Amino acid sequence: MSGIEEPLIEVGRLAAELDDTDPPTLLDVRWRLTGPPGHDDYLAGHLPGAVFVDLDTALCGPPGVGGRHPLPDPAALQAALRAAGVRAGHPVVVYDGGDGLAAARAWWTLRWAGHRTVRVLHGGYPAWVAAGRPVSTSTPDPSPGDVKVRPGDLPVLDAGQAGALAAADDAVLLDVRAAPRYRGEVEPIDPVAGHVPGAANLPAGEYVGSDGRFLAAEVLRERFAAAGVTGARAVGAYCGSGVTAAQAILALHLAGRTDAALYVGSWSNWVADPARPVASGSTSGH
Secondary structure, three states, X not given: OXXXXXXXXXXXXXXXXXXXXXOOEEEEOOOOOOXXXXXXXXXXXXXXXXXXOOHHHHHOOOOEOOEOXXXXXXXXHHHHXXXXXXXXXXXXXXXXXXXXXXXXXXXXXXXXXXXXXXXXXXXXXXXXXXXOOOOEOOOOOOOOOOOXXXXXXXXXXXXXXXXXXXXXXXXXXXXXXXXXXXXXXXXXXXXXXXXXXXXXXXXXXXXXXXXXXXXXXXXXXXXXXXXXOOOOOEEEEEOOOOOHHHHHHHHHHHOOOOOOEEEOOHHHHHOOOOOOOOEOOOOOOO
């Protein structure tokens, strides 16, 4: 795999690896869009040895015109990862509260930053607990890591590129928000409702279950193909702020589309410029 880890790891495999003499670095990235803070969950119990890393402040840049969860500053990201004990070339496993969102964004961020040996615990913390595995309330003090952040290892889209992808006949831009948000009927977070003109809607529930577990690869390929991801068509994804869409990129990787690009700023960035066009209704991509 050219040094790239498979994106997912199951509980049993992780438990075995944690018993090794040099186990993977564990990052707890539990997070909720509207709170309470995931750190509270971490303090109440986490995988033994796991270090908490905050998605909002460590894995993303500050919110603004770039979106609610823009790319992090590379130097700041490197400092945060080193503080969490991430070492160059050493395996990392990330997990969240079970919906797979924060863990997927953490996976994507580390991959974008050039760290290829990173996996998501499939099913997250609930799967670990359900399997009867041990948990801890002790906060570890990891030795500083030496990871080097080298941005650009996964493709990203800015607003112009996302708009062009959505408009192109030989490409597809996936909007993975719920259908009512895509159609512009509701918008609970951002100031403008609707979608990028030409984008196709594929709600996240089409490729991941309510338990945060991804569908089988062959089913994923069918779901993406139905949304227009066929042949050599270029593909990108966006959501509200680039978190759910990172999960879509992970699902696309599982389906074999490792070239899929993330529009990191997503809808929160698109509507920051009132000059950008907005579509509504059920019209999808090409």
